[in-house]
Amino acid sequence: MSNLKIVRPGVELLPSGDERGLDPRDLSPADLEALNHQAMPASKAIRLHCVECSGGSAVEARMCVTVGCSLWPFRLGVSPWKAERQFTEEQREAARERGQALARKSDARVGAAVNLTGNLEGSAGAGISASHANSSPAISGRAA
Ligand code: SF4
Secondary structure: OOOOEEEEOOEEEOOOOOEEEOOHHHOOHHHHHHOOOOOOOHHHHHHHHHHHHOOOOHHHHHHOOOOOOOOHHHOOOOOHHHOOOOOOHHHHHHHHHHHHHHHHHHHHHHHHHHHHHOOOOOOHHHHHHHHHHOOOHHHHOOOO
């Protein structure tokens, strides 16, 4: 935070006599709320600005033809560069296979852990019991 004089909430006075808005990175959430700002994603703030720029009309913001404005791609409140990815059927199938392979690997690790604990090989239910029977008292809730 600078040592400049605050001339009104959120505004400091430069030695030149000009006023300058405070750096919001220097302000706490409480400071920002005192200036009537709410926590929100930048995309929502842009949307609010565009609606305000359009005379308070969401329809007019949608209709905006000022394509040269740097906010224009964001005026609907989302980043078009972060749009939900579209997957092909091949990509979905590959993801399914990766998930199944991971699940098999995880099952194998659990099975190996059960075998290491000793005499509870066999049913899946016994495997779960073996795991709990060998867990620490802090995790299982049992006294040592
Ligand atoms: S894109 Fe620019 S000109 Fe259009 S509504 Fe938003 S701020 Fe206003």
